[in-house]
Amino acid sequence: MDKPQKIDVMHGSLFVLLKRFVEYQHDYSTWVKLLGEAGVQHSTYQMQEMYPTQELFDIIESASKLTGISTYELMEKYGxxxxxxxxxxxxxxxxxxxxxxxxxxxxxxxxxxxxxxxxxxxxxxxxxxxxxxxxxxxxxxxxxxxxxxxxxxxxxxxxxxxxxxxxxxxxxxxxxxxxxxxxxxxxxx
Ligand code: HEM
Structure with a gap:
């Protein structure tokens, strides 16, 4: 049997700040919409928790579709x-x-x-x-x-x-x- 793959996780600060970035550029309802489109089930991120890195990619991918801005450029602006x-x-x-x-x-x-x-x-x-x-x-x-x-x-x-x-x-x-x-x-x- 294959070993289960360990999913990569990242520090909550990066997610909390992604939310702040989206709200700064747009608003809270855009954030909720992006979470929905990215298939993220929970609505908040906590500073001291760890979350799947893939969620960050999925949210940025959804933001790219919404805005027409490339994922690379969004990553840079977010950074x-x-x-x-x-x-x-x-x-x-x-x-x-x-x-x-x-x-x-x-x-x-x-x-x-x-x-x-x-x-x-x-x-x-x-x-x-x-x-x-x-x-x-x-x-x-x-x-x-x-x-x-x-x-x-x-x-x-x-x-x-x-x-x-x-x-x-x-x-x-x-x-x-x-x-x-x-x-x-x-x-x-
Ligand atoms: C100013 C001081 C910095 C602080 C406090 C800081 C802090 C952090 C933290 C908390 C993470 C999450 C790590 C994890 O959960 O595994 C992170 C990731 C990251 N940091 Fe820094 N960082 C700093 C400077 C830099 C600089 C100068 C660069 C670029 C040259 C950089 C590039 C990155 C990247 C790209 C990630 C995303 C994760 C990855 O690529 O694997 N950071 N950083």
Whole structure:
């Protein structure tokens, strides 16, 4: 007999913030409609619970059908949107002197590591950050979930959070629909 497949789950914060994103762009009734179309049975998500990653994909897929915006673009916009709230939830791990550059440089060991420690059920993506000189970071994203759009969005959101959008140039170097995706971040003088 085949072993039952373990379904992938993600931290409730990502779902609570997806709801906030949809309500910000549209309204509560749009959220309810998307849940219905995605076949999601429950109407709320809790910060401290874990939920099937597939639900997030299904909701975004429904949103894409409703709006005509590609799922990639929605993922990116969602990633950008959630940064201020993520920063608020994990604020104690952020050093006050950090800006976009330091934040990205330390995301893996300071932020995603803190997420893993605070809740051992979570599995944030692996990010390998490489310094290229003093004005460039190469971010290698790796996750079976293939959510590179969210990764690019979060980087944009971090630059915006620090009021550095004009100084930070973000380029996805490899295709988005892969488990490994490379992102280049240039810091303009
Ligand atoms: C600002 C600090 C950050 C915080 C507090 C944070 C927190 C989190 C949390 C709580 C999750 C859910 C993990 C799970 O349930 O397994 C997550 C997932 C994720 N994070 Fe971060 N993160 C941060 C920065 C970043 C950055 C800089 C990137 C991109 C380069 C990134 C990319 C992602 C992606 C794409 C996911 C979705 C899951 C996946 O792809 O496997 N995060 N993050």
């Amino acid at each position: 950008e949107f959630i940064v201020p709230d993520l920063m608020l939830v994990y604020t104690k791990y952020v050093k006050p002197e950090w800006r976009t550059y330091e934040m990205l440089l330390h995301t893996e060991e300071a932020m995603h590591e803190a997420v893993r420690k605070e809740d051992s059920r979570t599995t944030p993506p692996k990010l390998l950050i490489t310094k290229v000189g003093s004005k460039q970071l190469i971010i290698d994203y790796y996750s079976k979930r293939k959510m590179a759009g969210v990764a690019v969005g979060i980087i944009k959101g971090i630059a915006r959070y620090f009021n550095e959008s004009d100084l930070v140039e973000i380029t996805r170097v490899t295709p988005a629909d892969q488990e490994r995706v490379q992102i280049r971040v240039n810091f303009l003088p």
